[in-house]
Amino acid sequence: MRTSAQWRPDIADGQGRLSDRIVAALAADVASGKLAPDVKLPTQRRMAEMLGVGVGTVTRAYLEAEARGLVSATVGRGTYVAGQAERLEGSGDSPIDLAMNVAPAGRAEAHLTEALGRVRRRSDLRAHLGYAPQGGFESHRRAGARWLTDTANLGGLDWKRVIVTGGAQQAIAVSLMAASRPGAPLIVEALTFSGVKTLAATFDHRLYGAAMDAEGLTPEGLEIAVAASGARVAYVQPLQNPTGRMMGTARRHAIVDVARRRDLLLIEDDLYGAYAAELGRPPLALLAPERTFYVTGLSKSLTPGLRVGYCVPPQGGDWMERCTTALRGIAFGSPSLGGLIGVQWIEDGTAYEILDDHRREFARRTAAALDVLGDLVVRPPYAAATELWAPMSELEAERAAARALREHVQVTPPSALTAPGCSEFGLRLCLGAAPSLAVLQEALGIVARILAETEEPALEVV
Numbered sequence: 079m080r081t082s083a084q085w086r087p088d089i090a091d092g093q094g095r096l097s098d099r100i101v102a103a104l105a106a107d108v109a110s111g112k113l114a115p116d117v118k119l120p121t122q123r124r125m126a127e128m129l130g131v132g133v134g135t136v137t138r139a140y141l142e143a144e145a146r147g148l149v150s151a152t153v154g155r156g157t158y159v160a161g162q163a164e165r166l167e168g169s170g171d172s173p174i175d176l177a178m179n180v181a182p183a184g185r186a187e188a189h190l191t192e193a194l195g196r197v198r199r200r201s202d203l204r205a206h207l208g209y210a211p212q213g214g215f216e217s218h219r220r221a222g223a224r225w226l227t228d229t230a231n232l233g234g235l236d237w238k239r240v241i242v243t244g245g246a247q248q249a250i251a252v253s254l255m256a257a258s259r260p261g262a263p264l265i266v267e268a269l270t271f272s273g274v275k276t277l278a279a280t281f282d283h284r285l286y287g288a289a290m291d292a293e294g295l296t297p298e299g300l301e302i303a304v305a306a307s308g309a310r311v312a313y314v315q316p317l318q319n320p321t322g323r324m325m326g327t328a329r330r331h332a333i334v335d336v337a338r339r340r341d342l343l344l345i346e347d348d349l350y351g352a353y354a355a356e357l358g359r360p361p362l363a364l365l366a367p368e369r370t371f372y373v374t375g376l377s378k379s380l381t382p383g384l385r386v387g388y389c390v391p392p393q394g395g396d397w398m399e400r401c402t403t404a405l406r407g408i409a410f411g412s413p414s415l416g417g418l419i420g421v422q423w424i425e426d427g428t429a430y431e432i433l434d435d436h437r438r439e440f441a442r443r444t445a446a447a448l449d450v451l452g453d454l455v456v457r458p459p460y461a462a463a464t465e466l467w468a469p470m471s472e473l474e475a476e477r478a479a480a481r482a483l484r485e486h487v488q489v490t491p492p493s494a495l496t497a498p499g500c501s502e503f504g505l506r507l508c509l510g511a512a513p514s515l516a517v518l519q520e521a522l523g524i525v526a527r528i529l530a531e532t533e534e535p536a537l538e539v540v
Contacts (some may be wrong), residue, residue: 141184143397145516186381214242214412243387246375252326253371255404265312287497320506354460463479472503
């Protein structure tokens with residue numbers, strides 16, 4: 079094993095974070111051959127000393143380089159320039175995961191030790207050993223209101239309207255329990271989130287799929303579903319999972335108009351909204367606060383293990399009481415200790431830094447995926463997409479998913495995503511779970527070849 083403990087990056091002057099410039103220098107030296115495969119890099123502490131920067135800056139750079147497949151790190155051995163095989167395979171014996179919609183690993187990890195140290199010194203730490211008060215600790219609710227104001231275009235949100243839950247899935251469950259009875263009909267988009275299908279099965283809700291177009295749920299589709307089902311509640315995703323479609327502002331107003339005319343309650347799932355917040359499109363909860371349950375969480379923006387969600391019930395009436403009662407019924411209340419990392423990160427600004435890292439990485443992965451897949455997928459309406467949608471027939475999609483798995487790539491089959499009445503199908507390709515950009519490109523190349531080859535056999539005329 080070759081070593082190069084004295085390697086020092088040639089960091090270019092200019093704007094941007096120092097950690098990003100360290101990674102750029104590393105990538106340039108790997109590409110030029112100055113750093114050969116299997117060369118050992120300086121320790122993080124040694125690199126920090128050489129550059130005169132904090133260890134945290136180098137830690138972020140090394141984690142980013144590992145996520146990009148430039149280096150490999152093993153506890154106790156150190157960090158090495160990755161060989162070509164490592165850069166391409168990187169996934170061990172498990173299939174390359176294009177089915178799980180998560181943020182790329184490593185960004186939150188760089189901040190965890192520091193956050194734990196700060197949490198340990200919090201004056202309110204001891205209080206978190208007990209049960210949280212109704213709706214959650216005030217510091218958690220205030221942090222949640224700040225986060226939603228800053229990242230979800232929910233300007234001026236009163237923290238007293240925020241209920242803290244154990245993740246967004248729990249927030250959806252709370253909203254369903256508050257808004258409807260078990261067994262009642264529930265309107266969803268024709269292609270919908272698998273988690274709401276699981277909740278519907280648990281609570282015995284009868285699902286009705288409403289028609290979609292390039293912006294997601296259509297007003298006409300919602301009207302037809304209400305008339306056919308008699309439903310009083312609709313689960314809606316303005317930034318749609320699994321297709322990545324996004325409602326324009328006019329469409330959002332039109333959906334709200336239907337809801338008001340039909341006296342329909344809306345459960346707005348905005349879990350991925352932070353990745354498209356720069357478009358400035360208003361949440362449904364801002365347009366119709368009297369009839370919208372707004373739900374989201376930190377898992378997709380920061381890290382999956384941070385099980386913190388937020389439910390903002392409709393204004394007026396007894397919706398807050400109904401939601402907190404439902405939360406007591408399924409979890410006895412809001413999270414206590416489990417939510418402190420999220421609170422600390424929001425309060426000290428780390429959450430925004432992690433989110434910005436994820437936005438940049440998803441933008442990079444989206445651009446690379448579009449280069450590989452081209453017209454096989456629908457181009458998303460925003461840069462930092464977490465998933466891409468490849469439309470095709472149901473039979474083609476099922477065959478493609480099966481072929482991809484045989485070739486060591488896992489994608490989401492259409493059966494997990496469809497609601498009753500669905501007439502369009504496809505494959506969802508998630509971009510965040512692959513351990514590096516190189517591994518993602520390898521997996522997408524396999525998918526692209528499969529999709530290009532997949533054709534339904536012509537029916538034989540007899």
